[in-house]
Amino acid sequence: MPGSDSEDRFGSGKGRGIRNRKIREAIYQRYRQAKAERKSEKRRQQAEEEKADPSKRVERLANNVPKTQENTREHDETYVDEDDQEVEDDQEQDEFAPYFSGQAPKVLITTSRCATAIANQFGKELETIFPNSKFVRRGSGYTIEQIIQFCNNREYTDTIVLHEDRRKLFALTIIHLPEGPTAHFKLSNPESMYSLDENVVITPHHPELILNNFTTRLGHSVGRFFAALFPQVPEFQGRQVATFHNQRDFIFFRRHRYDFVSGERANLKEIGPRFTLRLRWLQKGPYNPSHGEFEWSFKPAMETSRRRFFL
Structure with missing residues (x-):
């Protein structure tokens, strides 16, 4: 050799x-x-x-900090600093300002027309996430405009619509009432809470809310959308945490219950459901996807780089 x-x-x-x-x-x-x-x-x-x-x-x-798509993202002129006074002044006058001044959210959850048991079951699980929410099965003869009118007459603050096609959930629309705005998301990878744990126990306590990595002006608007669905005062005795984590413009939702083991350590148990959202468009004013004014709308031509993010 x-x-x-x-x-x-x-x-x-x-x-x-x-x-x-x-x-x-x-x-x-x-x-x-x-x-x-x-x-x-x-x-x-x-x-x-x-x-x-x-x-x-x-x-x-x-x-030796590893390079990732997040820490090498392209510069965005709309990036918001923590002490940006202009953004704070705008938020004091936007559509969500009444909520942050003490208004309690009241949410109606429904589905697209001719929904199957898949959408209805997931809507019931969303009802356990958002306090003071109600799931209503949608009749085939009702339009979204009629549902919005129904909600306005009963002082609902938000409407969530689950969209289903061929027995598969594919989108979610959140309509802030009465004057908008409206956000439409692509919905992917939905998993039922019962698929995560057959013996899951849900309590009616208000969860703590974590909004992570919403750093641009658009991201702040989306984050306020989610925040307006939860009461401002969490009930800590329930030990529940709802998290919206933004990573490369994919918004991952998780819900956990924590249990303190010691003063510095806690065990987490995921209680679901879980799903992933991606913003498709954000519209100003009342719901009108055909002729409304869009604040932001995704187009494939906008993806010029894998390191360009919008939220």
């Missing part, structure tokens, strides 16, 4: 250029083993140095 000189002559120990397959594989395996040993030795020495001087570990972690 070739020695080190032969290995250097035939590709620096990797076995390239050797016709005999067995010899080539043996050389390559020795190369991989030696490389793994060098890497292990380097990590061992690094661990010893960091144990003796903890500041080296802090410096290494600060310098």
Whole structure:
């Protein structure tokens, strides 16, 4: 079998250029083993140095930040800083301002026409998420405009419409009443709470709400949409948390119940349901998708880069 000189002559120990397959594989395996040993030795020495001087570990972690689509996203002019006074002034006068001034939400949940048991069951599960909400089966003869009028007459603040096609949920529309706005989302990966846990127990407590990573002006508008569906004062004794997490413009919804094990640690149990939303359009004013004024509408031509996000 070739020695080190032969290995250097035939590709620096990797076995390239050797016709005999067995010899080539043996050389390559020795190369991989030696490389793994060098890497292990380097990590061992690094661990010893960091144990003796903890500041080296802090410096290494600060310098070795992995690149992701999130931290390398393209610059967005509508990005909102935490102390942006212009945004705060606009939010004090928008359609959601009464809610943040103490108005209690009242939500009606319904479906598209001729909905099957799939949409009806998921609507009932949404009813357990939003406090002071009611699920109503939609008759085939009622239009969304008639449902909105029904809600306005009974002082509902929001209407949620589940859209189903061929026994599959595909979209969700949230209409803020009485003067809008309206948000339409693509709905994907819905999972029932009973598929996550057959013995799930739901209490009527108001959950805590977490809105994560809504950083642009559009993202703030969408976040306020979700916030207006929940009472401002959570009931902590219920130990429930509802989370809307935005990642690359996909909004992941999860609901958990937590249980404190110690002063600094808590166990989480997902109680569902879970689903993913992606904003398709946001419309100003009353619901009118045909002739209304759109604040934002998604078009495929807008996806010029995988690192361009809008929320």
